[in-house]
Amino acid sequence: AQRVTQPEKLLSVFKGAPVELKCNYSYSGSPELFWYVQYSRQRLQLLLRHISRESIKGFTADLNKGETSFHLKKPFAQEEDSAMYYCALADSSYKLIFGSGTRLLVRP
Amino acid sequence: DTEVTQTPKHLVMGMTNKKSLKCEQHMGHRAMYWYKQKAKKPPELMFVYSYEKLSINESVPSRFSPECPNSSLLNLHLHALQPEDSALYLCASSQTRDRIYGYTFGSGTRLTVV
Numbered sequence: 001a002q003r004v005t006q007p008e009k010l011l012s013v014f015k016g017a018p019v020e021l022k023c024n025y026s027y028s029g030s031p032e033l034f035w036y037v038q039y040s041r042q043r044l045q046l047l048l049r050h051i052s053r054e055s056i057k058g059f060t061a062d063l064n065k066g067e068t069s070f071h072l073k074k075p076f077a078q079e080e081d082s083a084m085y086y087c088a089l090a091d092s093s094y095k096l097i098f099g100s101g102t103r104l105l106v107r108p
Numbered sequence: 109d110t111e112v113t114q115t116p117k118h119l120v121m122g123m124t125n126k127k128s129l130k131c132e133q134h135m136g137h138r139a140m141y142w143y144k145q146k147a148k149k150p151p152e153l154m155f156v157y158s159y160e161k162l163s164i165n166e167s168v169p170s171r172f173s174p175e176c177p178n179s180s181l182l183n184l185h186l187h188a189l190q191p192e193d194s195a196l197y198l199c200a201s202s203q204t205r206d207r208i209y210g211y212t213f214g215s216g217t218r219l220t221v222v
Contacts (some may be wrong), residue, residue, distance in 0.1 A: 034210055034211075036213075042215075043198075043213050043214065043215040043216065044151070044198070044213040045213075046210040046211070046212070049209070049210050086150055086151075090211075093156070093163065093164060094139050094141075094156055094158060094163070094164075094202065094204065095153055095156065095164060096141070096153070096200070096202075096211050097153070098150035098151055098152075099150065100149075100150055101149075101150050
């Protein structure tokens, strides 16, 4: 069965420090992976999708099929990055399955 | 229009009431979804509609009844809910050919069952 694991409930860093939010998945097919962000009192927003290999707000994520990982990284965290981050996997039946989420807290 | 619009934003209902949640999108997406999100938890899938037909029901109790009248609208009819059903209900939509572009979420309806 497909599964998304985010091992850290909370990640606290100082402004300007590097950030890595971990995500591991299990899926028998070819996965489609996403990172979603939910700022306080705002809707879920798509941050990144693995297929596009883009950088949004300084965040990047690389799919590592050997390690079944899709970690989210940013070299220099900003206070406005504080939010809940969800890694998600889409399967062939259009189901989008979320990990448990990691709350990122960037301290001044 | 690149948004999913949900109404109402807040709803308080008694356990004997009947109410409906509404979701609308005009992006031409042919897959639409209902998710339930409890506080500090990830969204949990409830239903998937593909081309206006119900394709997935994640063993949701029958007191939740989805409806997709056309390709732009998705409703969730509520009847005889329990207090534990209080949550944020999220609607989402996506293309069906290119899921790689992601799913667009509405801002949700915050439901309180009293």
